[in-house]
Amino acid sequence: MSDTHAQSTAFVRETMLPAKPAPVTQTGAVRWLRENLFSGPVNTALTLIGLFFVYTLVTHFYPWFRHSVWNANSMAECRAAITASFGDGATGACWAMIRERWHQFIFGFYPPELYWRPIAVFVLLFVALAPVLFTHLPRILLGFSVVYPLVAIWLLWGGSIWPVTMVAVGFVLGWLMLRVLSGVGSILAIVAAVVVPVLFWVFAVGPLDDALTSVLPLAIEPVASDRFGGFLLAITIGVGGIVMSLPLGVILALGRQSNMFLIKTFSVIFIEFIRGVPLITLLFVASLLLNYFLPPGTNFDIILRVMILVTLFAAAYIAEVIRGGLAALPRGQYEAADALGLDYWKAQRLIILPQALKISIPGIVSTFIGMFKDTTLVTFVGLFDPLKGIPDFIRADFNWKGIYWEPFIFVGAIFFILNFSMSRYSMYLERKLKRDHR
Structure with a gap:
C-alpha cells in the first residue's frame, strides 16, 4: 500500500535552483577560439600555418621597425644614427623623411600660408556628409550638404566668387524648369532641366562674371x-x-x-x-x-x-x-x-x-x-x-x-x-x- 502511494505522489520543487555557470569551453575567448580558429582539423591546420607565417614576418621586419630613426635631416644621417646605435650592418626605417615632408604628402605644393583652406574644406566635408550618412540628424543640415561642393571649389581654387555663384544659379534654373514643366511632361521637364543650365553656363556666366566683378569684386587668392x-x-x-x-x-x-x-x-x-x-x-x-x-x-x-x-x-x-x-x-x-x-x-x-x-x-x-x-x-x-x-x-x-x-x-x-x-x-x-x- 505504501509503495503504491509513493508511486502516485508527485514531487514538485517549491524553490528554484541557482543558475550554474556555463562550461568554460562555451564562454569568452575559449569559445571564440574554438568556433573560429580550431573548429576542425582543416581549420586548426590553417590556423597553425597562418601563425607560422605571422611569426616569420614579425621576426623578419621587427628589427627594421625597432631601429627606426625619427630625427634626421638626410638619409645619410639616418644610416649613421642606425649604425651608431645598433652596430654595423643594422638596418632600420628612416621616418625622419615623413616627419620633414609630411606636408607634401598631404597638401602637395599648395601654398603653406593657405593650408587653412584645404583644412577647412576637409572639416566641412564631415559636416556636409553627416546628415547624408546618418539619417537621425536634422534634415535642415542637408541644405549645407547641397551647397558644400561649390564652397569647396571656391576655397580650394580661390579666385572670384561669382563664377561659383553662377554655377549655383544654373542649378536653380534647372530645378525651376523641372518644377514648372513637370505638369506638361516628364521627358520635356528633364530635357529642359538639363539644357537650360548648360546654355546659361556656356553663354551667360562669362558676361555676368565680368559685370559683377567690376561692380563688387569678391575674391580670394587663386x-x-x-x-x-x-x-x-x-x-x-x-x-x-x-x-x-x-x-x-x-x-x-x-x-x-x-x-x-x-x-x-x-x-x-x-x-x-x-x-x-x-x-x-x-x-x-x-x-x-x-x-x-x-x-x-x-x-x-x-x-x-x-x-x-x-x-x-x-x-x-x-x-x-x-x-x-x-x-x-x-x-x-x-x-x-x-x-x-x-x-x-x-x-x-x-x-x-x-x-x-x-x-x-x-x-x-x-x-x-x-x-x-x-x-x-x-x-x-x-x-x-x-x-x-x-x-x-x-x-x-x-x-x-x-x-x-x-x-x-x-x-x-x-x-x-x-x-x-x-x-x-x-x-x-x-x-x-x-x-x-x-
Whole structure:
C-alpha cells in the first residue's frame, strides 16, 4: 500500500535552483577560439600555418621597425644614427623623411600660408556628409550638404566668387524648369532641366562674371591646379567622383532597363564602352586628346578633366551594380507599384530604387573604394599623386635619395584608414537597413 502511494505522489520543487555557470569551453575567448580558429582539423591546420607565417614576418621586419630613426635631416644621417646605435650592418626605417615632408604628402605644393583652406574644406566635408550618412540628424543640415561642393571649389581654387555663384544659379534654373514643366511632361521637364543650365553656363556666366566683378569684386587668392598634390589631390578627385558618379550610375541603370529604344541603346553603348576601356586610357584622353575637341583658346582645368573621366568610369560600373539590384527585386514589387497607381518616377523613388540600392550597397562601396585607389593613376598625366608623384619628387632631393619603403608604408596606411572607414560604414548601413531577422 505504501509503495503504491509513493508511486502516485508527485514531487514538485517549491524553490528554484541557482543558475550554474556555463562550461568554460562555451564562454569568452575559449569559445571564440574554438568556433573560429580550431573548429576542425582543416581549420586548426590553417590556423597553425597562418601563425607560422605571422611569426616569420614579425621576426623578419621587427628589427627594421625597432631601429627606426625619427630625427634626421638626410638619409645619410639616418644610416649613421642606425649604425651608431645598433652596430654595423643594422638596418632600420628612416621616418625622419615623413616627419620633414609630411606636408607634401598631404597638401602637395599648395601654398603653406593657405593650408587653412584645404583644412577647412576637409572639416566641412564631415559636416556636409553627416546628415547624408546618418539619417537621425536634422534634415535642415542637408541644405549645407547641397551647397558644400561649390564652397569647396571656391576655397580650394580661390579666385572670384561669382563664377561659383553662377554655377549655383544654373542649378536653380534647372530645378525651376523641372518644377514648372513637370505638369506638361516628364521627358520635356528633364530635357529642359538639363539644357537650360548648360546654355546659361556656356553663354551667360562669362558676361555676368565680368559685370559683377567690376561692380563688387569678391575674391580670394587663386591657386593653380598644378599646385595640388598628395592626398589633397586624391581626396578632391575621389570625393568629387563619388558624389557625381552615384546619381549618374543610377540614371544609366534605369536607362539600361528602359523600354525606350534610344535611351536603352545609348545607355548600353556608354556602359559597355567605358567598361571595356582601361582607366589609364581615359586619363590620357583627359590629358591629351580632349583639348583637340575644344574650341581654340579654351582653358579646361586638368583636374576637372580627370574628375569628369573618373566619374564616367565609376558611373559605368555603378550602373551595372545597381542593375543587378534592380534585377534581384521580385516582380511583385513592380506590380505593387502599378496597383497603387504610381507613375514611373514615383514608383522608382518610393518603392523600387530604395530596395535596389539597399541590395547594391556592397557593390557600390567596392566601386567607390576601387575608384579612390585608382586616383593614384593620375601620376601618368603629370599630376603628383601621393603614391608615386610625391615620393619621386622627394627622392629627387639628394638628401633623401635611396629612401624607398617608408613612403609606401605611410601612404598605404592612410589609404587603408580611409578605405576601411568606407567599408565599415557600408556594413553599418547594411545592418541598419536590414529588415529580416534570419
